[in-house]
Amino acid sequence: MKILVPVKRAIDYNVKVKVKADESNVDLANVKMSINPFCEIAVEEAIRIKESGIATEIVVVSIGTLACVEQIRTALALGADRGVHIQTDAELDSLQIAKLLKTVVDKESPDLVILGKQAIDSDNNQTGQMLAALTNMGQGTFASKVAVADGQVAVTREIDGGLQTVSLTLPAIVTTDLRLNEPRYASLPNIMKAKRKPIETIDADTLGVNLTSNVSLLKVSAPAQRSGGVKVADVAELVAKLKTEAKVIS
Amino acid sequence: MSILIYAEHDNKELKSETAKLVHAASQIGEDIDVLVAGHDCVAVAQAAANISGVSRVLVADASCYEYQLAENISGLVVELADGYSHILAAATTTGKNFMPRVAALKDVAQISDIIAVESADTFVRPIYAGNAIATVQSSDQLKVMTVRASAFDSATLGNAAPIEALTQAHDAGLSSFVSAELTVSERPELTAASVIISGGRGMQNGDNFALLNGIADKLGAAIGASRAAVDAGFVPNDMQVGQTGKIVAPQLYIAVGISGAIQHLAGMKDSKVIVAINKDEEAPIFQVADYGLVGDLFDILPQLEDAL
Numbered sequence: 001m002k003i004l005v006p007v008k009r010a011i012d013y014n015v016k017v018k019v020k021a022d023e024s025n026v027d028l029a030n031v032k033m034s035i036n037p038f039c040e041i042a043v044e045e046a047i048r049i050k051e052s053g054i055a056t057e058i059v060v061v062s063i064g065t066l067a068c069v070e071q072i073r074t075a076l077a078l079g080a081d082r083g084v085h086i087q088t089d090a091e092l093d094s095l096q097i098a099k100l101l102k103t104v105v106d107k108e109s110p111d112l113v114i115l116g117k118q119a120i121d122s123d124n125n126q127t128g129q130m131l132a133a134l135t136n137m138g139q140g141t142f143a144s145k146v147a148v149a150d151g152q153v154a155v156t157r158e159i160d161g162g163l164q165t166v167s168l169t170l171p172a173i174v175t176t177d178l179r180l181n182e183p184r185y186a187s188l189p190n191i192m193k194a195k196r197k198p199i200e201t202i203d204a205d206t207l208g209v210n211l212t213s214n215v216s217l218l219k220v221s222a223p224a225q226r227s228g229g230v231k232v233a234d235v236a237e238l239v240a241k242l243k244t245e246a247k248v249i250s
Numbered sequence: 251m252s253i254l255i256y257a258e259h260d261n262k263e264l265k266s267e268t269a270k271l272v273h274a275a276s277q278i279g280e281d282i283d284v285l286v287a288g289h290d291c292v293a294v295a296q297a298a299a300n301i302s303g304v305s306r307v308l309v310a311d312a313s314c315y316e317y318q319l320a321e322n323i324s325g326l327v328v329e330l331a332d333g334y335s336h337i338l339a340a341a342t343t344t345g346k347n348f349m350p351r352v353a354a355l356k357d358v359a360q361i362s363d364i365i366a367v368e369s370a371d372t373f374v375r376p377i378y379a380g381n382a383i384a385t386v387q388s389s390d391q392l393k394v395m396t397v398r399a400s401a402f403d404s405a406t407l408g409n410a411a412p413i414e415a416l417t418q419a420h421d422a423g424l425s426s427f428v429s430a431e432l433t434v435s436e437r438p439e440l441t442a443a444s445v446i447i448s449g450g451r452g453m454q455n456g457d458n459f460a461l462l463n464g465i466a467d468k469l470g471a472a473i474g475a476s477r478a479a480v481d482a483g484f485v486p487n488d489m490q491v492g493q494t495g496k497i498v499a500p501q502l503y504i505a506v507g508i509s510g511a512i513q514h515l516a517g518m519k520d521s522k523v524i525v526a527i528n529k530d531e532e533a534p535i536f537q538v539a540d541y542g543l544v545g546d547l548f549d550i551l552p553q554l555e556d557a558l
Contacts, residue, residue: 095357098354123379125363129347130350130351132321141347158343166319167425169424217385221382223382246522
């Protein structure tokens with residue numbers, strides 16, 4: 001079977017983001033970019049399914065500027081087989097991304113699509129579910145365990161009260177949560193090998209998808225800072241303050 | 251403006267998020283319907299009808315909605331969508347699961363996790379794990395949004411809105427429920443508790459979390475954990491407070507043995523009063539705590555339990 005893994009180029013998770021002085025957006029100039037961590041978990045899961053003998057091919061797709069090729073190469077170095085780069089300079093929302101991904105799904109006919117549950121920049125948590133709706137597939141979101149067998153995938157999901165397992169008929173969509181796996185590091189020989197793996201480039205404008213978003217960003221501001229309070233000497237003083245000053249316990 | 255709110259529930263009881271969403275919706279418009287989709291969920295519908303400001307409660311009671319599978323729920327909500335200007339669901343794992351499907355099927359954007367309503371088309375939401383706050387405006391005819399319930403007060407109770415039964419049963423046939431492992435606890439849920447006591451890596455192991463039990467009992471508190479404590483295997487993930495766990499805003503938050511990583515702060519910094527107990531006086535948690543107590547938690551916790 002074939003697995004499609006969309007990956008997003010996003011700010012590296014170690015970078016502390018700063019808001020621009022004019023509040024137009026965050027400042028991403030000269031900031032380190034990486035594969036979004038949840039997408040990296042998706043790549044790892046696809047590789048593990050392939051290593052278990054169930055999958056035969058992993059196609060990784062990224063949408064955005066020419067720079068996204070860097071993240072596709074990273075995924076190829078980890079173990080994906082080939083890449084698709086949908087090139088555009090437009091700022092896209094999840095809906096446009098999902099529509100572009102649908103064109104790839106239509107062409108590649110994967111049995112399983114694995115995505116990160118959200119990107120750590122926009123924090124939307126939408127693309128996988130939207131792609132599932134547009135392709136009329138079942139979805140297993142926030143996965144902490146994925147088991148493929150007999151034309152079905154059982155997905156154990158991290159939900160608010162604990163865990164829920166659902167069974168989906170393939171083809172299906174899975175989105176990853178943090179505890180699904182721990183991604184590997186790419187070895188030097190695999191990084192070299194990845195340079196020879198094929199990447200197909202497609203101009204987003206040729207795919208017949210309306211790329212304009214109906215949501216506009218008016219302002220980006222820094223969050224309100226909470227200032228530190230006082231240090232108390234002991235438990236007695238703490239309890240007294242909570243009762244009489246903060247009045248949060250009685 | 252006509253607003254549809256998806257009720258958060260477990261077929262037995264209505265969750266506290268729903269009254270908060272009604273309050274959020276009242277800042278958009280006055281015509282507010284609540285949809286209860288589930289199975290054998292009569293009590294939930296009655297509770298929803300009691301929330302002030304609700305015009306109508308729509309109940310879709312069918313076996314295909316019992317586990318609120320996204321494929322089935324989205325079909326139902328899409329069918330109801332015409333006639334509404336806004337559809338709201340809580341940004342819980344239920345709302346996050348089905349709402350983007352609704353948005354995509356209606357060919358509109360979704361605005362996720364809003365924390366404030368500026369006007370009927372302009373909303374505020376955190377991005378970059380809460381390190382930046384975006385104000386966004388939507389020109390879509392239908393606004394599909396998830397709401398961070400902890401950012402809103404609850405609507406009051408004391409209403410008797412009419413309850414109407416829906417007969418549509420949308421079974422997409424794409425997915426089926428297999429099993430659930432739900433945490434059984436006598437304590438309040440993290441997202442609904444007015445007091446939370448959380449342990450971090452400083453607890454050293456899972457057994458030591460029992461030290462929090464007595465205090466939680468006396469305060470009627472929920473027990474949470476930092477991601478470090480979850481990753482170390484001390485406690486299950488559904489106890490996690492933080493950007494990748496639950497976002498909470500209780501009256502009192504007590505952080506025990508938690509250093510205060512950005513991703514934890516993103517989940518609790520909107521608490522009214524924060525108490526930090528940590529042996530490292532340089533720990534970043536003290537920079538956000540209203541009251542800090544430096545010391546060994548294994549000495550302090552028994553003292554605190556006795557003092558309450």
